[in-house]
Amino acid sequence: MNAEISIRDTVLRTERLRLRPWRQSDLEDFFAYASVDGVGQLAGWQPHGSREESQKILDKFIAGEKVFALELAGKVVGSLGIEKYDEEYFRELADMRCRELGFVLAKDCWGRGLMPEAVREVLRWLFEEHGLDAVTCGNSLTNRQSARVQEKCGFRPYAVKPHKTRSGEIKEVEMRMLKREDWLAGK
Numbered sequence: 001m002n003a004e005i006s007i008r009d010t011v012l013r014t015e016r017l018r019l020r021p022w023r024q025s026d027l028e029d030f031f032a033y034a035s036v037d038g039v040g041q042l043a044g045w046q047p048h049g050s051r052e053e054s055q056k057i058l059d060k061f062i063a064g065e066k067v068f069a070l071e072l073a074g075k076v077v078g079s080l081g082i083e084k085y086d087e088e089y090f091r092e093l094a095d096m097r098c099r100e101l102g103f104v105l106a107k108d109c110w111g112r113g114l115m116p117e118a119v120r121e122v123l124r125w126l127f128e129e130h131g132l133d134a135v136t137c138g139n140s141l142t143n144r145q146s147a148r149v150q151e152k153c154g155f156r157p158y159a160v161k162p163h164k165t166r167s168g169e170i171k172e173v174e175m176r177m178l179k180r181e182d183w184l185a186g187k
Contacts, residue, residue, distance in 0.1 A: 002084040003097040003132055006065040012125055014117045019068040019080065022061040026069055029076035030054050033106035042143045043104050044165030070105070070118050078105035080118050082126070085136045089161055096133035099126065103149070110145065116152045123153060123183060133180050138163070138173040150176045154186045 012019040022030075031054040033039060035047050048054045061067040061079070070078035085093070085100035101122065105115050126132045137155055139146035140163075155176035163173040 001094055001097065002087060003099055003130060005082050005099055005126070005130060007068055007082065008065045010068075010125075012068070012121050014121045016072060017114060017118050017121075018071040019118060019121060020071060021065065022058060022067065022069045022076075022079075024058070024062070026076045027051060027055055027058055030058055030069075033077060034104075036107050039104060039107050042140070042145065043102065044140065044163070044167065044169070044171065046167055068118075068122065070114070072109065072114065077109045078115070078118070079103065080115075080122055082122070086161075090136070090159075093134065097130075098132060098134045098136060100136040100138070102137070103146070115149045119149060119153045123178065127180050127183050134177055136175055136177050138175040140171045140173055147174065147176075154178050154182060156182070 007021055010021070031048055031051050034054055034057075035049070037047050040047050048057075066083065067079050067081040069076045070080060080101065080103045083100045083102050085098055087094070101119065103115055103119065123135060126135055136158065137150050138161075139150070141160075155178045157174065158177040159175045160172055161175055162170050164170055
């Protein structure tokens with residue numbers, strides 16, 4: 001089952017990053033990375049065409065209290081969401097407390113190990129402070145960067161399922177899972 005999680009008033013820190021709730025003052029940083037060609041497409045959405053588009057999504061991030069802003073040296077360079085997983089598709093998880101991660105990173109930050117660093121800290125928070133049993137994460141079959149982040153963080157292949165992207169396409173998504181006991185063993 002989807003565990004209830006809110007990031008309100010939560011600030012997590014890693015060696016290089018500060019993970020915190022989004023603020024209205026983050027609009028320029030958000031638009032700066034979300035409007036770059038090649039960033040959103042890997043996650044199933046098109047580059048933001050205007051600040052107004054970014055503002056609408058930023059408002060949802062703030063209201064939903066489930067998406068961290070990833071701050072590097074005072075600038076927001078990505079997002080990491082703690083989403084609800086598809087309970088209808090993964091009925092076998094009904095007796096487990098679970099959630100699903102989704103993440104995006106500014107193109108100029110790729111290849112620096114920032115996203116695995118952020119994901120590891122969020123996993124620690126979810127398992128230690130919220131007592132989750134498992135966390136899922138997925139990526140389109142063409143998104144090797146996301147697959148590598150998941151592999152580095154201990155996620156194991158679980159299933160391939162169809163997924164409707166924000167742009168309306170149906171894509172095959174490789175789902176991975178990290179169970180609490182595997183996370184503990186890898187610490």
